[in-house]
Structures are given as structure tokens and as C-alpha cells.
Amino acid sequence: MVGRSEVGYIDFRITKLSKHMYADLHIYHSASRLSSQRQVPSSQVTDSKLNKETLGFKSLPISSRHAANFDKIKTWQRECVDNHEKCREFPGMVAPTSMLPSRLLDVSGDKVRLECGVADLPAGLEFTTLSHMWGPDPSACPQLEVATLGKFAGDIPIGSLPGKYVYAIEITRALGYRYIWIDSLCIIQDSREDWQREAVKMAAVYGRSSCNISYTFPPAGDTAENFLRDPRVHLPCQAPLPEKKRSGSDSPTDNTLVIQYRPGYQRPSWSPTVYKRIWPLLSRGWVFQERLLCSRTVYFGQDRLMWECCTGITDEFYGPLTTVPGSKSHFHRVITGIASSLRTNDTAKPTNTASSSETSPKHHGNPNLDSDADATTADAQWGPLVRDYRAGDLTKEADRGIAFAGIVRAIAAHTGATYLAGLWRELFAYDLLWTVSPVAPAKDDSAQISVAYDPTMKPAPSWSWFSVRCARTLSGSDVLDFPFRTSMQTYRQFGLFEAPVVTYSHPLGDREDELLHNFADMKVVLRTKRVPCTLEWWEEFGMLCVLPHSDMRWVYGHQKNRIGDQWVSPRVLKYAHDDALVGREVSLPQNAQMILAVEQAWMVDPMDALLRRRAYNAENSETWKTSHQYAGLVVIPAGNGEWRRIGAFMYFDGFTGQLESPFDGAGEEDLTLV
Amino acid sequence: MMAAAPPPSLEGVAKIDFAKRFEASAPSDTVVTLHKLCSPCATFIQKSTFLQRLGRKDIKLGAEELGHVGSPRQWKEAYLAGDCHFCAMIWVRAGGYLFDPENPVEPVDVDAPAEVRLTARDPELEYQIMVENENDRTKKFWRKVAPSASM
Numbered sequence: 001m002v003g004r005s006e007v008g009y010i011d012f013r014i015t016k017l018s019k020h021m022y023a024d025l026h027i028y029h030s031a032s033r034l035s036s037q038r039q040v041p042s043s044q045v046t047d048s049k050l051n052k053e054t055l056g057f058k059s060l061p062i063s064s065r066h067a068a069n070f071d072k073i074k075t076w077q078r079e080c081v082d083n084h085e086k087c088r089e090f091p092g093m094v095a096p097t098s099m100l101p102s103r104l105l106d107v108s109g110d111k112v113r114l115e116c117g118v119a120d121l122p123a124g125l126e127f128t129t130l131s132h133m134w135g136p137d138p139s140a141c142p143q144l145e146v147a148t149l150g151k152f153a154g155d156i157p158i159g160s161l162p163g164k165y166v167y168a169i170e171i172t173r174a175l176g177y178r179y180i181w182i183d184s185l186c187i188i189q190d191s192r193e194d195w196q197r198e199a200v201k202m203a204a205v206y207g208r209s210s211c212n213i214s215y216t217f218p219p220a221g222d223t224a225e226n227f228l229r230d231p232r233v234h235l236p237c238q239a240p241l242p243e244k245k246r247s248g249s250d251s252p253t254d255n256t257l258v259i260q261y262r263p264g265y266q267r268p269s270w271s272p273t274v275y276k277r278i279w280p281l282l283s284r285g286w287v288f289q290e291r292l293l294c295s296r297t298v299y300f301g302q303d304r305l306m307w308e309c310c311t312g313i314t315d316e317f318y319g320p321l322t323t324v325p326g327s328k329s330h331f332h333r334v335i336t337g338i339a340s341s342l343r344t345n346d347t348a349k350p351t352n353t354a355s356s357s358e359t360s361p362k363h364h365g366n367p368n369l370d371s372d373a374d375a376t377t378a379d380a381q382w383g384p385l386v387r388d389y390r391a392g393d394l395t396k397e398a399d400r401g402i403a404f405a406g407i408v409r410a411i412a413a414h415t416g417a418t419y420l421a422g423l424w425r426e427l428f429a430y431d432l433l434w435t436v437s438p439v440a441p442a443k444d445d446s447a448q449i450s451v452a453y454d455p456t457m458k459p460a461p462s463w464s465w466f467s468v469r470c471a472r473t474l475s476g477s478d479v480l481d482f483p484f485r486t487s488m489q490t491y492r493q494f495g496l497f498e499a500p501v502v503t504y505s506h507p508l509g510d511r512e513d514e515l516l517h518n519f520a521d522m523k524v525v526l527r528t529k530r531v532p533c534t535l536e537w538w539e540e541f542g543m544l545c546v547l548p549h550s551d552m553r554w555v556y557g558h559q560k561n562r563i564g565d566q567w568v569s570p571r572v573l574k575y576a577h578d579d580a581l582v583g584r585e586v587s588l589p590q591n592a593q594m595i596l597a598v599e600q601a602w603m604v605d606p607m608d609a610l611l612r613r614r615a616y617n618a619e620n621s622e623t624w625k626t627s628h629q630y631a632g633l634v635v636i637p638a639g640n641g642e643w644r645r646i647g648a649f650m651y652f653d654g655f656t657g658q659l660e661s662p663f664d665g666a667g668e669e670d671l672t673l674v
Numbered sequence: 675m676m677a678a679a680p681p682p683s684l685e686g687v688a689k690i691d692f693a694k695r696f697e698a699s700a701p702s703d704t705v706v707t708l709h710k711l712c713s714p715c716a717t718f719i720q721k722s723t724f725l726q727r728l729g730r731k732d733i734k735l736g737a738e739e740l741g742h743v744g745s746p747r748q749w750k751e752a753y754l755a756g757d758c759h760f761c762a763m764i765w766v767r768a769g770g771y772l773f774d775p776e777n778p779v780e781p782v783d784v785d786a787p788a789e790v791r792l793t794a795r796d797p798e799l800e801y802q803i804m805v806e807n808e809n810d811r812t813k814k815f816w817r818k819v820a821p822s823a824s825m
Contacts, residue, residue, distance in 0.1 A: 008733070010724055011793040014768055015740070016782050023769035027792075029729025059707045062697045068705070228697040231706055232762035238709045239719050239760065241726060257725060259760060261767035263797065 009263060028258045030055075030238065050258055051266045053319025055238055060231040063224070064305050064316065065167060070174035072316060073298050076307040077175055077211060080296055086310040086332060090295035093335055094410035095207025100125070102198060103144075103186040104179040105156070107169045112161070114144070114152040114186070115179065127179035129209040130168040131290040131297070133217075133281055134184070134395075143189040152185065164215040167300065171213050180213075181205055200513050203293055203406030212294035214287075216279035216301040229303035234317055236260035270306070270313055271324040273388060278302070285392035285399065289406040292331045325384055334381040335414050338424075383482035386422065386434075390470060390480045398457040401466060401517035408516055420504055421464035421519040428524075429498045429597040433484035433631050433648050434465045435576035439473055451581075458520035462645040463633070463673045466519055468578055478580050484631045484650040491629070494602035494615055499528040499595070499632075502670050523642070524673045529596040529666040533634065535575075535588045544582070546575040546634055546649050548594055548662030554651075575634070577647040589636045589646055595671060596663050599630035616659070626657040635673065642672040690771050696754055696762070704756065712758035714744035724792045733794040742787035746773035749788075 012025040028050060061068050080087050104127055106115040118125070134141045142161060144152055158166060165182060172180045188194040198205075206212060217226055237259040260266055272291070276283040279302065282291070291297060291308075299306040305316040310332045313321045323329045389404055401421075408419045417424045423431035451471045460466035471478045502525040508514040531548055538545045548554040555573045601616035603624040616626065631650035638644035651661070692698050711719070719725055724739040744752070744761065749770045752761035764770040775784040782788070 008728075008794065008796040008799075010728055010733075011791075011795045012768065013791050013793070014764070014770065014773075015789045015791045016780055017769050017772070018780065021769050021772070023767060025763055025768050026795075027725065027728070057708050059705050062700055062704045062706060063702045066703060066705070224702055225692065225698070228695075228702065230695065230697045230762060230766070231708060232696075232756075232759045233766040235708060237711075237759040237763060239711055239716075242720060255729075257719065257728070259763060261763060263795075 012259070025259050025261055026263045028260070030256045030258045049265050050236070050260075051318060054235050054260075054266050054317060055258065057231065057235060057317075060235075062230060063227045064229065064300065064303055065224070065227040069305055069316070070171065072305060073171060073211075073307070074175060076298070076309075076314060077296065080307075080309045080311070084309060084311045086329075087295040090310050090332060091208050093414045094293050094406075095204040099201050099204030100208075101181050101186055101201060101205045102194075104181055105169075105185055106178060107172055107180055108178045110158075112156045112158055112169060113154060114149070114156065116149070116153055125179070126177055126210045127181055127208075128168070128172045128175065128177050129206055129212045129290070129294065130165065130180060130182045130215065131206075131212055131281065131287055132164055132215040133284055133287075138395075141184045143184045144187065145190045146188055149188065156185070164301065168213045168215070171211075171298065171300070175211060177210060181209070199402055200405060200516070202289060203409045206290050206293040206406065207295075207410065209294040210296070212290065212297040214281060214291065214297050214299045214301075216281045216299055226301055227303065231317070233261070234304075236266065267318050267321060268315065269324075270315070270321050272326040283393050285389065285394040286403045288389045288392050289404060292328060293406050293410060295328070297328070325381065326388055330381055331385070334385060335411055338382065338411055338415050338417065382424075382427075382431075383434075383485060386465065387480050387482070390465065391477055396456075397469070400457075401460070401519060405516040419516060420501070420524060421460055421522050422466050423464065425501050425504070428501045428526075430485050430489055430492070432463060432597050432633060433488060433650070434480060434482055435484060435648055436465075436468050436578060436580045437479040437481055437576075438580035439471045439476060439478040458518070460519040461522045461524070461674055462578070462638075463524060464519055464522075467645075468580075471581060484574070484576070484648055487650060487652070488598045488600065488629065488631050491600045491602055491613075491627075492598075494600045494613070495598065496601055496616070497529075497596060497599040497630075499526050499597050501525070502527050521674075525670050526595070526673055527668055527670050528632070529663045529668055530593050530671065531662045531666050533592050533594045533662075535577075535592055535634070537584055537588075544575055544577050544588075544647075546573065546592070546594065546647070548573075551662075554662050573649060573651045575647055575649045578645065592634050592636050592646065593643070594634055594649060594662070595632050595643075596630060596666075597632040599661065599663070601626060601628045601659055603627075618659075621657060621659075626659065627652070627654045628659050628661075629653070630661055630663070633673075635671075638674050642674045644674055690766060694771075694774075696756060699754060700756060706756045708759055710758060711760050712744070712748070712752045714748055715752075715758055715760040718743035722792065724794070735794055735796055735799055737794045739792045741790055741792060743790055745786055745788055746770060746778075746782065746784040747775050750774060 010027040012027055013023075017023065030050065100118050102116070102118060104115045104118055106113050115121070142156075142165070158169070161169075165185075168182070169180060172178075187198045239257045239259060241255045241257060272282050279299070281287050281301075296309045297307070299308070307314040308328050310328050312323050312329060313327060315321055385407070389407070390400075392403075394400060394403060404422075411417065412419050417426050419425075420428065450473070451469050465480055468480070504522065504524045506515060506522045507520070508518060532550070533546050533548050534550045535544055535546055537543070545555055602613045603616055603620060603626050604611050604613055605620075605624050614624075617624075629650065629652040631648070633645050634647040634649060635643040635645050697704075718741055722739065722741050724733065724737075727733055743764070749761045749765045752758035753765040753770075761770075772779040773782045773784055773788070778784060
């Protein structure tokens with residue numbers, strides 16, 4: 001029986017329609033099943049409910065650019081400013097207050113002019129920012145140049161500006177702000193010196209922005225068509241029924257039908273990763289930090305407005321959406337999580353010479369890390385953050401470091417952690433365990449693999465993921481990922497060994513800003529253990545494997561377990577070569593060595609029904625089930641007694657209970673990685 | 675041998691040319707009224723026994739009712755005039771545009787009242803029934819394959 005069911009509905013279908021055409025409408029009886037996410041946590045909103053947010057509109061403009069939508073943006077802004085503590089605190093977390101852009105656009109009144117005396121403006125300066133794509137022809141974008149500085153300071157004719165600038169200015173005025181920052185008009189584009197000075201302020205500029213206005217399409221898509229929509233085909237239709245008193249309801253207003261094109265709760269899914277395909281802006285490398293560093297963003301340029309702040313994401317039609325990895329609220333958790341998982345008393349500074357600040361290897365767990373579950377979860381967000389950033393497109397590959405500098409400056413400012421070319425010193429042994437999955441094989445012959453290359457780019461050190469240039473085809477790109485790091489991080493409270501950074505050096509060691517993006521010739525001294533190894537092609541699977549001491553037994557293990565009729569290898573040593581495009585025609589590196597980054601072991605008492613894990617204890621190793629894992633790098637000599645990374649490995653043994661490793665007997669030594 | 679015609683798109687909005695969409699033909703400052711119904715749609719809702727009963731009385735799962743709601747020409751006119759919310763949904767989301775009087779994909783009298791089928795659905799109940807049937811089938815399968823194991 002359907003009538004009184006919580007999830008029952010009437011399916012509406014044109015009878016002449018082809019049987020294979022699934023184009024139905026779904027008619028619900030309204031009131032008792034309505035739900036609003038403002039009142040019900042998203043986890044409790046089931047598909048059996050209807051979305052009340054979608055029924056609150058009486059009329060709507062057919063263009064998201066309509067002036068009436070300024071009220072919507074103002075409402076979101078006011079709600080956020082008044083009620084979201086996280087969003088109010090966020091600028092203080094990511095942006096040093098002393099840093100201000102050198103110039104802002106003053107949009108007060110009807111005019112637009114360049115304000116060059118920002119430092120002299122009263123304290124508490126508020127401004128908006130524009131995030132946009134310049135497009136394939138940067139000259140089509142109006143630009144500030146040395147020659148036009150004086151003219152722009154007087155007046156910039158609004159008619160000379162592209163539509164996205166004009167609309168951003170209109171939003172700024174509607175929100176009650178006087179200033180807006182637009183990169184092409186606030187940075188002198190023909191002055192390399194000015195550009196470098198302003199570029200490193202990005203974290204401050206976007207971090208202090210009262211609202212970032214994101215134009216989601218490239219200039220070529222700057223047409224009115226993109227803004228248009230018919231709200232009637234997106235939003236449910238509410239139709240009144242005759243005034244008959246329903247059983248179970250005294251209110252005649254409950255007696256309406258709700259007709260919608262999808263069954264259940266109407267809520268689109270949104271994630272920056274998926275929306276890259278729809279909003280080209282999100283695929284841009286520079287935009288990554290522009291989006292994450294500001295506490296509030298309004299997305300415009302498409303058929304619906306969207307609002308994102310540290311508290312959540314809201315759709316103009318559908319109301320609050322579920323927050324996902326890669327959203328601002330998750331980035332907020334990354335910062336706060338890393339802060340809680342790091343001890344910030346490490347004040348070692350880089351040196352121009354190889355002077356050493358002694359550090360002992362950490363045994364039986366890392367005292368710098370706590371085992372707090374939230375911190376672990378948030379810390380684990382760092383990997384996806386890096387992966388998503390690296391997948392972004394840049395016009396100049398040489399900008400790869402500086403376009404991420406704002407993010408790391410924000411994390412470093414809040415946590416006190418030390419940034420080393422894409423890794424954190426305090427988590428270095430784990431951060432080293434990045435891998436690159438090869439680009440997806442191209443089905444189409446025309447889909448050639450292209451590798452990002454910029455002749456002006458100075459190479460990053462081999463131990464940094466910045467050193468691996470992104471390889472792309474038309475169908476996708478290679479993926480920087482952290483499977484080894486994730487596996488090791490999960491059990492970090494059971495550490496037996498963790499290789500510490502003894503010291504690090506940089507030719508520009510006295511310039512802290514340079515450390516955030518200029519990684520050339522950076523070196524790290526790691527206290528670790530080292531054993532010789534060889535690389536071989538594994539014919540059976542067509543992949544490279546690494547053999548410690550040139551002995552295959554470390555890959556398969558000494559013994560095999562029997563499960564049913566199958567003999568299975570209880571151990572496995574995985575290897576990920578950094579050059580994911582390497583083929584058999586290439587001669588494999590000689591004199592390779594394996595160096596240990598992290599080693600862990602833990603035990604489970606088989607009599608414990610909850611299978612709780614405990615730290616390794618040799619006395620119980622006979623009766624308890626022991627798991628053992630270690631991970632590290634494969635390196636080759638780089639001259640001058642230094643070593644260059646060529647890959648990463650990880651070993652796991654969850655069966656044999658043996659704690660032997662190829663590193664047994666190897667002494668600790670300080671190795672310089674370049 | 676001619677290649678079979680591709681199946682119609684599931685996404686109605688994507689299938690309609692932009693030039694034929696309401697928002698393309700209306701001035702960009704247009705504001706549409708939601709929940710407004712044209713006379714044929716209002717009549718359809720008022721007369722449908724099924725819809726009247728929804729929420730008041732039980733309806734048997736899978737029960738059907740046939741009704742008539744406007745015509746393809748009326749749907750299109752109401753859609754393009756921005757008048758009727760229900761017509762817009764029928765036209766775009768329920769495949770009404772396939773009966774476009776200018777270029778019908780499916781053969782139909784575009785001026786005659788269009789027949790629609792209403793079916794009582796309940797996803798939870800349907801899932802429950804499916805699982806029960808599945809279990810029966812699974813039991814039969816195992817009884818056949820391994821009689822001793824299922825004893």
C-alpha cells in the first residue's frame with residue numbers, strides 16, 4: 001500500500017513514450033515528509049524526505065546574473081558573517097595581517113579607479129577578490145602596465161572592462177564593499193619585480209578577502225547563455241488539492257502535491273574534483289589556493305549561484321549540500337588537524353652550509369605525533385590536497401611551486417611546521433612515501449602523452465614530488481598519490497623506527513619566502529639505514545620490482561601459507577618507480593640502495609574478540625598474531641657522496657609473525673638526499 | 675542495413691537545443707512564477723482519483739490510473755510562454771519535447787489530449803519484495819546445485 005507510506009509516490013508517464021525512455025515525473029503528497037537541512041543534519045536526511053529548500057520559491061529570474069540575485073548573495077554573506085565563527089576566524093589562521101596587496105580597485109560611486117596607497121588606508125580594510133581564468137590569449141585581458149599606472153589611478157572606464165569584471169564589481173558594491181582586488185589590474189604585468197612581490201602575497205590577499213568572487217568559465221564562455229536557466233525544470237512544482245480534510249492532518253495547507261523530476265530528496269552532488277569538468281576554473285593550478293584560502297566564495301558564471309564558506313556549500317536552488325573532500329570546510333580541518341598533530345617546538349632553521357642540528361631517530365612511536373583520531377584524519381587530508389593541486393593546469397609549469405605557496409604559508413603560519421619542498425619536516429619520513437601512478441593508457445592513437453616542461457624551471461630535489469613532471473593525455477593525467485604513506489600513517493603509534501631529518505640546506509637559506517617555492521638545489525640529510533638492492537622487471541606482471549640484497553626472498557618471503565587449495569605468498573614488497581613512463585628499453589639504474597623511512601610492528605591477541613591492536617612485544621610473539629611493515633626509498637648515487645631518489649617501496653607481512661627485515665644489522669648513517 | 679536510432683537521452687534538458695528552450699527565447703531579465711498551473715493541468719490534478727487519494731488513503735502498490743493532461747501543442751505553448759510549471763516539467767523532464775508539433779520524434783496527434791499513466795510506487799516496499807524474491811531464487815539455486823548443503 002502506497003498512500004500513507006513515507007516514501008510512496010505516484011509515477012507520472014506519457015503513455016505514448018517509448019518503453020525505453022525513462023522520463024518520468026514523481027508526484028508526492030507534501031507536508032509530512034518535508035525536510036530542511038537547516039534543521040536536520042545531513043546524515044539524517046534520507047532519500048525518503050523531500051527537500052524543503054526547493055519549495056520555498058514563488059518566482060525566480062531566468063538568469064543567475066539578475067539583479068535580484070544580489071540579495072541572495074547578501075543573505076549568504078550576512079548569515080556567514082553573523083553566525084559562522086569558523087569563517088570569521090579563518091582569515092586570522094591563513095593570512096598574516098601585516099601583508100596587504102599594494103593596490104586595490106576603488107569601486108565607490110559610479111567610477112572605478114586604482115588605489116595605489118593601500119598601506120595608508122585605515123585599519124580593518126575590507127575588500128573582495130576575483131578569481132578567474134585569463135584564457136588562451138592573455139592580451140585580451142585588460143592589464144595594468146607601468147605605462148598605464150597613472151591613468152588607472154585616475155579612472156578606469158567601466159566600458160573597457162570585460163563582463164566578468166563588471167559583474168564582480170556589481171557584486172562588490174551590492175555587498176557594501178568599496179574595494180576589490182583583480183590580479184590583472186592590481187599587479188603591474190610588465191614588471192617581473194612587481195609580479196614576484198605581489199605573487200607571494202596571494203595567501204594574504206585571498207585569505208583576507210571578505211568574499212572571493214569566482215567566475216567559473218573561461219573568457220570564451222563569457223556569454224549570457226551560460227547564466228540562463230529555467231527554474232521550472234529544476235525545482236519541484238507544488239500543486240494544491242481540493243480542500244478536503246486529510247486523516248492525520250488538521251491543516252488544509254498540508255494538502256498539496258509536490259511534482260519533481262527525480263524521486264526522493266533533491267540535492268545535487270558537488271565536489272571540486274568532479275566539477276573541474278563542468279567549471280574549467282577549478283582545473284587551474286593558481287585557482288586552487290585562491291579558492292581554499294578565502295573564507296567565503298560565491299561562484300558565478302553558470303546557471304546557478306553557489307556559495308562556499310568554511311562551514312559548508314549552498315546551492316541557489318537546492319540549499320545546503322553535503323561537504324566533500326577538497327571543499328573549504330575540509331581544508332579548514334587540514335589546517336587545524338595538522339596543527340594538533342605536530343609539535344611546534346622545532347625551531348631549526350635552514351643553513352647555507354651543512355651544519356647539523358642533531359636529532360635522534362625516534363623509536364617506538366613518534367613523540368611529535370599524537371594518536372588523536374581527528375588529527376590523524378585531518379592529517380590524512382594532506383595527501384589528497386597535494387594530489388588535487390598537482391593535477392591542476394598551469395600556463396607556466398615553473399609556477400608549480402609558487403602557486404601552492406599560499407597554502408603552505410597558511411599551514412606553516414598556523415602550525416609552526418617547517419615546509420621542505422612539498423613535504424613537512426615534522427612528518428618527513430611519511431611525506432617521503434609519495435608515488436606516481438602512470439597516466440591511463442590511451443585508447444586513441446592521437447592521445448599522445450605530453451609531459452609538462454618549462455625550460456625556465458629549475459628542477460626540484462628528487463625527494464620532492466615537485467620533481468616529477470605531470471604527464472597527461474587527452475583522457476587524463478598521471479596521479480600523485482600516497483598509498484604507502486596512508487598505510488604507514490594508520491599504524492604510526494606502533495613505530496619501531498622513523499628516519500628523522502638531521503638538517504636541510506638551501507642556497508637561499510636566509511630568505512624564508514624563497515623556501516616556499518624555490519626548491520632548486522635544496523638538500524636534506526636523513527638519518528637512516530641503507531642496504532644494497534637491484535631493480536628487475538617482473539615479467540609475469542610487466543612491472544618493476546626491487547630486490548633487497550638482490551634476493552627475491554625478500555619480495556615473496558620465506559614461507560607460504562595455504563588457504564584452501566591455494567598457496568599464497570604471505571608477504572609482499574611493493575615498489576613504485578618515480579618515472580612512471582619508464583620502459584624495458586631503458587637500462588635500469590645500477591648501484592641502487594634502499595633506505596628505510598619508517599618501520600612498524602603491532603600485535604593482535606587472537607583471543608580478543610574486538611581484535612584490538614597492541615604494540616609489538618617479543619614475549620608474546622609466539623601466541624599473538626604479529627603484523628610488520630616498513631617503507632622507504634630507493635636511491636642511487638648522485639656524486640659527492642649524495643643520493644638521488646628514484647622510487648619508493650613498502651613491505652607488509654601480516655601472516656608470518658616474523659620481524660626480520662633486510663635492514664637488520666644495517667647501522668644508522670646520515671645520508672644527503674638531493 | 676540501417677543502424678538503429680540511438681535511444682533518447684535520459685537528460686531531457688540536455689536533449690533540447692538551447693535555441694528551443696524557454697530561457698533562450700525570453701528576455702534575460704524575465705522572472706518566472708513557480709507553482710503556477712494552466713487550466714488543463716489544474717483540471718487533471720483536480721479530477722485524478724489517484725492524486726486525490728494520495729496521502730489520504732492507501733493505494734495498492736503498482737496500481738495504475740490513466741488520465742489526460744493537455745496536448746503536446748498546449749505543453750509547448752505553455753512552456754515557451756513561461757506560464758505553467760507542470761507543462762514545463764512535462765515538456766522537458768517527462769519527454770514531452772519528443773512530441774514537438776514542429777518535429778515529432780514519436781508519432782502522435784499533437785492536438786489531441788495526451789494520455790498519461792499514473793502508477794503507485796514505493797521504493798522501500800519494492801526493494802523489500804525484490805529481496806524476498808531474490809532470496810527465494812537463491813534458495814532454489816542452492817537446493818539445485820548443492821542439495822546436501824541446503825538441507
